[in-house]
Amino acid sequence: MDDKVLVGLYQKGDQSAISELIRRYKQRIYSSIFFLVRNRELAEDLFQETFIKIINSLRKNHYNEQGKFLPWALRIAHNLVIDHFRKQKLMPLQHDSEEFSVFDILPQKEKNPVERIIHDEKMELVRALLDKLPKDQREVVILRHYGGLSFKEISKMLDININTALGRMHYAILKMREVMDEKKIRLKE
Structure with a gap:
């Protein structure tokens, strides 16, 4: 069932539809939130606020994204992150825990212990x-990579030109390659 159908069902009172979304x-x-705030508790709070805002918007019939739920939800999350830092007048600098990695919550295929260790090391490098x-x-x-957004969606969300979004990605890749070359890091086997 696609997102647009689920949104419609929720707006008609089907609570299981929002659970599925x-x-x-x-x-x-x-x-996406965690990578921006770098703090587990804050990410959890903002995640909850995101879905409260989503639910309230859906109840008020303020959703008109033609079935593009994820970009809309990510834009809400991103705006809440920005609002939080504007209120606090600070930016994320450190992780709140060396033990926690956002990659721990991402789905992965079952791996044997050696593959898991190699994967974890690669994710730490990334x-x-x-x-x-x-x-x-x-x-x-x-x-782009963790939110799954297109460059058009990114440019709309960040209120920048699509060429600016493409340029930022290009320079990010160049910078990451440069660091990998300097440190002789290889992510592929």
């Missing part, structure tokens, strides 16, 4: 590479 997108939305990027580039990479 949350189940379908919770990991992608949470991951996180470290993302940390080296300027905020505007990191944001585009996260929305």
